[in-house]
Amino acid sequence: MRLFLLRRFITLLITLAAASAVVFVVLDVLPGNAAQTMMGADAAPEAVAELARQLGLDQPAWQRYACWVRGLLHGDMGESYAYGSPVGELVAERLAVTVPLALMAMGLASVVALLAGMFAASRHKRAGDVGTMALVQLGIAVPNFWLAILLILLFAVHLQWLPAGGFPGWSALDGGGFWPALQALLLPAISLAVVQGAILARITRSAVLEVLREDFVRTARAKGLSRRAALWRHVLRNALVPVLTVMGLQFAGLLAGTIVVENVFALPGLGRLVFQSIANRDLIVVRNCVLLLAAMVVCINFAVDVLAAFIDPRLARRAA
């Protein structure tokens, strides 16, 4: 297990280093002059030259990369060109929206998917299975940003139960509070969770069906264990590994989804910050935010691999 963890951790570090190199190359090296991109095609050459000097573009690319990585390791992401404030502070503010939103969506998706997947598998090829899988197909096909708009139409415009957009903040001092903030995140989380939950329900059903055919389940049933008890005590644990793996991979889709959904609901999250920064041509913020989102995906996948190895230690032995 230790060898597995060590190897996996080294892979994580290499992947993070490679991701930072890719982001740097695409944004700082390939397009030519980053200062020109940030100021626009009509900017005065003197202003472009001054910004290029401020950004350190007169230095070799490897020195700029090393400087950026050194800053990141010390928690310094640089200063935003458009906002005039440290990128680290901007990101921290926005993470207070994006992280709870992603966790809420993943939590909702996981609960619904496990229940739906188990239900469908336990009624294999019967009406319950066919009906659940039809709903799953619909869930996969619906674009999350369209669902978000439909939810706004229903719950905010017609029923007026929930806000149509915006975020009041977590603190009552800022005019928000825990419950208003949670309400503001509910519709975005549901619109993200439906697609992810549908995919996960399908994987859960397949995994549960595979395990149901195993000898140990037949033995457990032969020893008098009820179908429901066998399902929850033996089948679910063994079906969890593929479900967890897909969950990790799905987190990438979920984060990509937050970029879109945050824009639908005008939520001041990380995705909206990236999007606004592209509009503002604030490449420093885009660079750090894209790397942060990629790093979150990589770290979640690492955590999922480790968790899967603890659930099924044979995986760690095989990988090591």
Place this chain on the structure above:
Amino acid sequence: MSASSTRPGRSRRPWQRALRHGSFALGGALTLLVLGAAFVSLWWTPWSPFAMDMAQRLAPPGAAHWLGTDAFGRDVASLLLVGARSSLIAGVVAVGIGLLIGTALGLLAAARRGWVEELVMRLADFSFAFPAVLSAILLTAAWGAGLVNAILAIGIFNIPVFARVARAGALSVWSREYVLAARACGKGQLRITLEHVLPNIASALIVQATVQFALAILAEAALSYLGLGTQPPQPSWGRMLADAQTLMYQAPLLAVWPGAAIACAVLGLNLLGDGLRDLLDPRLSHSR
């Protein structure tokens, strides 16, 4: 004589089986509907999708405008028909990029094994850190918004998916006895790959292509919604949704049609993929 008399019946059987398969038939019909809409729009639309008529703005569905008009008085049905083209172009090119490069890499990894395989697979693992929307944001920030950059980003994301599918299938084929026999006959790796491996993994690649096609349509719509994909005045379903969102209180139906079109296309392709999987590899159908 008896053999020849049974041949036509046999050749019809796969099609009969396909048409009786619920997922395949429904998915095929929905996909044909979207394909048909895109092709018909090349020659005919009820109105010009670019013709603005401010006197008719936000008109409800009726005889003149079947699905109503948008904020500029443009015919929504015509916009939907032409918008199908952007989605299909994005799907075809992005899946083409992934299929060509990804399959080549996967086949190379399976044929050469060793460090080549390790390198290709680690690169595939790494690229999962950049989902299509994130890749598109990266490319857009560097090179500007547009359909080409969006398609490129979606295509890049497809490469590792096809590389994995091709490698997994190819590894299984390389371990078969007929491949061993081909090697004993002196056939090289390239020839074995082209003559034996590729035809045997084609069905898995076709199934994956339908799934990725659906994902590409979703990604293109999302990017166009954000303003990073298809640019105005070219109609696209994602862009139509973005425009409709600002008019949600006055004309809620405007937000329904483009979303329904995207869902219809994605559902059709997913069902088609499921159907193809069952028909091409019936062993897999029991677990779905």
